[in-house]
Amino acid sequence: MKKLLTVLVIVLSLNLSAQNYIEHKIKEGETIESIAKKYLVTPFDIYALNPDAKTKFQANTVLIIPNSKIKNEPLNEETKELIGYKTHKVKRKETLYGLSKKYGVSEEEIKKANRFLYSENLKKGDKIRIPKFKTFVSKVSLKNTVKKYTVLPKEGKWRIAYKFGITVEELEALNPEMKPILQPGDELNVPNIEDKDEKPIDAAYDYYEVLPKEGFYRLKIKTGLTQEQLEALNPELKENGLKAGMVLKVPASSDTVSSLLDVETTKxxxxxxxxxxxxxxxxxxxxxxxxxxxxxxxxxxxxxxxxxxxxxxxxxxxxxxxxxxxxxxxxxxxxxxxxxxxxxxxxxxxxxxxxxxxxxxxxxxxxxxxxxxxxxxxxxxxxxxxxxxxxxxxxxxxxxxxxPEDKLLQKAMIDFIKTDSLKSRVVVIADQSHRTVSEMLKKEFPSASQIYSQKDKKTGKDAHFIYPVQLENVFIPGKTIVFLETDNDAFASSAISLLNSKVTNTTEIILVTLDKNRAFDGKDVDNNNLSNLKFHYPSVRKDYDESMxxxxxxxxxxxxxxxxxxxxxxxxxxxxxxxxxxxxxxxxxxxxxxxxxxxxxxxxxxxxxxxxxxxxxxxxxxxxxxxxxxxxxxxx
The missing domain is CATH 3.40.50.2300 (Response regulator)
Known part of the structure; x- marks a missing residue:
């Protein structure tokens, strides 16, 4: 048995040497993330070779670190040399932070040049020395290096992090001066992996960074994708599990807004x-x-x-x-x-x-x-x-x-109507500029009837009215839900009046809209009619109850x-x-x-x-x- 173990150790050592792996002994205070960053690999690469590290991560344990992706090429490194000082008289409201930004030096460098600032605050009238530096650029060979990457059109941080198999945080650590919004042509530092190791980017997909404590259930709420669907798009999930910082590929068409109504209220x-x-x-x-x-x-x-x-x-x-x-x-x-x-x-x-x-x-x-x-x-x-x-x-x-975004308001209203247990009839009334909205509602409610405003016969422009005959035989006993989509005052007031005239003891009409704009507050809109039609709409806020x-x-x-x-x-x-x-x-x-x-x-x-x-x-x-x-x- 002992002999067998010896042979296994030798074979493993030869295998590691042949494939260019590194052994790393964990030190106190180190994390998987800090070790991954040190060797320019991802935590998922380490877990793949050290599955026990998920449950047994402790000091003095030896990890196997992959090193085959890294090329050893020199990097440019900047060094600074102090060449003198500039005298600055402190003005009212000036701070160390502001001066450091103004002169391009750190607060600590200003304090070193003015030792009294370690124990005293900056005051108006103080004359302080601002250090001046000369910058030198030299070539430095590192054990693990990065390479320059030029950002392509439509590429953001998530896509680039996904392409090079790192987290967004790791990409930001490699590029401290990176802009919040990347532009085509920007140059970034990225892991110096072989071209064949870069993950392909597909324009039909978006890329999402997993948050801390985020599981498959929460991702299902955000993306509408099940665990199985996410694993099919991201095979590494099956091997390494879901980890904070991972960048996942998700369909660009995935609905990031799930149910907006059934969420727990927390005090x-x-x-x-x-x-x-x-x-x-x-x-x-x-x-x-x-x-x-x-x-x-x-x-x-x-x-x-x-x-x-x-x-x-x-x-x-x-x-x-x-x-x-x-x-x-x-x-x-x-x-x-x-x-x-x-x-x-x-x-x-x-x-x-x-x-x-x-x-x-x-x-x-x-x-x-x-x-x-x-x-x-x-x-x-x-x-x-x-x-x-x-x-x-x-x-x-x-x-x-x-x-909230307008699309959330619209979705909330549509979802609310879909909860109707009686499955009431749906009618969509829209002016000519809201035809797209009407067609969208028709897809959501396939059996809905559509009514559009009339056009001027001479100009062909929207005349913003409907004939009363257009509403004949539309409403039958029972409940009918009517979407009214317009931003025209005259059309809103006339349509609301016509709808109110159709309400009877046996015919109930519920007026709703996806966008409650100023047209519904026009001077010719009767609030009694809106109350009679039980007017519903989505809103960011509700009026507080004065009686409460x-x-x-x-x-x-x-x-x-x-x-x-x-x-x-x-x-x-x-x-x-x-x-x-x-x-x-x-x-x-x-x-x-x-x-x-x-x-x-x-x-x-x-x-x-x-x-x-x-x-x-x-x-x-x-x-x-x-x-x-x-x-x-x-x-x-």
Whole structure:
């Protein structure tokens, strides 16, 4: 037996030598990820050769590391040499962080040149030395090297990570200066594997990074794909299992939004366990430089007439009241408010003068360009940036989009109608510009009848009306659901009036729409008709019930003499949700990995990580007109 073991050891050693493998003894503090990064392989490569490492990973254990993919070619390495100093007189509000960015040196390098900064803070008037360096580039041969890769059109981080068999995090580690959004022609460092070892990229597929604690059940909710389907597309799943950081291939057509209605509602107040002080930044365009704060009357007039300022102040009040509510639960917050002035230059100055790396979250800004600038700048430090009142242009990995996408609202409405146990008749009424929407609804409800607005006989343009005869013999005793799709005031009001005239004791008509726009609020639309038709529509928010006892509404009314606006309620809801999530986990990302729903005054939140970046709120209300009140609808 002993002899047999000796032979096996010799054979194994010869085999390892022939195939160019490396033996690595695990040290204290090392992880599979850190070892994989050291040898420029993936954790999955290590697990494939060391299956026991999944359950028995401990110091002094020897791992077999594959090395056959790596070529040994020299890399360019930069070194810096100190060549002198520049004197800088510190101005008001200047910080070490801002100076380091301004002069292209690190904060530590400035401190080394000015030893007193290790024990004292930077003050206005201080004269400090800023080190100047000369950079040298030399060729360095490494045991394991990388190669340069030029980004192709339509390639993102996920596709490139998949192609080279690494995680997105590993790709980012190889490229510290990588842009959040890659452009064709960008050069990246990638593992120097043979061309034949690169995984092919198919334009018919998308690529998704597996999150921590994410299992096949959660992926099924996000992608609509079963474990068997994912394994068929990604054979390595069968060998190595599902691991955080893996980049999976999924069909581009896969529906990333599953059921929007049947999700558990969670009260985070019962899950509070992190009582560290939360550090929050609020960035809003107060534009206080435009207001004469010494004139009370002028300030009051500005608040009355300036809609943006009124919105911002209402939201701010909601934020402050959320902080008070959180404090009563034992959650303390350090809030810092920044006036963005609605100017990109002001945002640049705020980012240069402040270090946000240790903030738990940043709320705002409102303007799209300013928001994208902040989110992109703070992405490297993984600081969550909350889009509270806007939909960002780019949902970076650190973005939390709190306003659901329009397609989610549409899907929620369609799914809601499909829950109708009576399988009522469906009619779609649309103007000419909404033919595509009508055809989409016809696919969802194949037996639906379609009615379109009439065209002007001379011009051929949409005349935005239907003849009463078009509704003859359409409605029979029982329930009929009517989709009305238009953004034209005249067409909406006339169609609603005609539909209301068809309601009888035996004929029930339920009016619904995928897009409740201004046309349904037109001056000629009678709210009595909308109530009679039990008008249903999807919404980001619902009106709070004034008859229900609520501490926020009560406190707001006592303070200001009126009920809170939707912006005050949103400021309260968004902020309280952030604070409760932060108090239930170590950070906002971990608090949003599991799919659960939270509800507050008017808004609810269910964050799901998108296939391509950050987190998007998928919580949608279906509301209806009920006796001239707008209430949440539970069933059709």
């Amino acid at each position: 985070l107040e019962s899950k509070i366990n992190n009582f560290k002080v939360k550090k929050i930044a609020l960035m809003l365009p107060y534009r206080l430089h435009r207001i004469d704060v010494d004139s009370v009357e002028e300030a009051k007039e500005e608040i009355k007439t300036n809609k943006l300022l009124s919105l911002v102040l209402d939201f701010h009040v909601g934020v402050k009241m959320a902080l008070d509510s959180a404090k009563q639960l034992g959650i303390s917050t350090n809030l810092k408010v920044f006036d963005t002035e609605y100017q990109p230059s002001t945002i640049s100055q705020i980012l240069a003068d402040n270090d946000f790396s240790d903030y738990d979250a940043v709320i705002g800004p409102i303007q799209e360009k300013n928001f994208d600038r902040v989110a992109s700048s703070l992405r490297g430090d993984r600081v969550p940036v909350i889009a509270a009142l806007n939909k960002p242009k780019e949902v970076y990995a650190n973005v939390f989009q709190s306003i 006892s609520n501490s926020f509404i009560k406190a707001y009314k006592e303070e200001f003499g009126v009920y809170p606006s939707k912006y005050a309620a949103r400021g309260f809801d968004v902020t309280l949700d952030i604070l409760l999530r932060l108090a239930s986990e170590d950070n906002l990302y971990e608090a949003s990995n599991e799919v659960f729903e939270t509800k507050y005054i008017e808004n609810k939140f269910r964050y799901t990580k998108s296939l391509y970046g950050g987190y998007i709120n998928e919580a949608v209300y279906i509301v209806k007109y009920d006796n001239l009140r707008i209430v949440e609808a539970n069933k059709i």
